[in-house]
Amino acid sequence: MNRIDERFDELRRHGKKALIPFITAGDPDVKYTMDAVRALESAGADIIELGIPYSDPLADGPVIQASSQRSLKGGMNLDIAFDMVQNLRVNTSIPLVFLIYYNCIYQYGLEKFIEQCGKTGVDGAIVPDLPYEERQALKPLLDDAPVYFISMVAPTSAQRIKEIASSAKGFLYCVSSLGVTGERQAFDSNIDAFMEKVNLYSVVPTALGFGISEPQHMRRLGYLADGLIVGSALVRRIEQKASDRDIYEFMRGLRMALDECMEQTMENNS
């Protein structure tokens, strides 16, 4: 069984939601990332997204773009990222998901990429520039892979939501709002209706991302999905040279807000 499925099963049994932080692998270096993964895990993260830096990251806002640049400058590449995962796997079984642009996979070779994910312990891959339609051509390879290729839906996906959601694996990445990644103050009120639709059709747990950055957002959005994703808010702290302790504290604050919001929902329902 994939570690992602195991984790969501466990969360469901405990009535909890997944907290999914994103960091760029190798920003500013591999050692920092490895320490950050441990800090995030001990603060209560459930799944960790590791960004593979790319020179032309079209879906990324300025904060994550800058972090990609720092990581590339440090010499990060896919081989080093796989080595890093192999080293992390010596003492953690937290689900790890790569956020990777298709061009990087293409250059590396899709079959080799899948094989290395299986060997080193990468449980999922989010490929923001691989549209659902194009994935169909790769289906035979992706379907048998030990690594889940995570599907994404956005409020614009309208008629496609049903199709995408009903064939997803691991979890379904729900994009809260259009545009690029980055911290936000407020969320569109349509988000409730969007998530209602997604939850209706999804055969796997849903995770909501884009703009989520504060404890208050955990409370506002926690009940809409099975998990929440936080990227730029964390990456900005890393840019400001956050210590392990800072990373731990920030994640802990989000964890507590998310758990509180679930306890309240459960009390209201009982």
Ligand SMILES: O=P(O)(O)OC[C@@H](O)[C@@H](O)c1c[nH]c2ccccc12
């Ligand atoms: O940074 P935000 O707004 O918190 O959004 C999450 C996001 O960073 C992460 O999942 C991500 C990083 N790069 C991406 C590219 C496309 C989709 C998603 C991502």
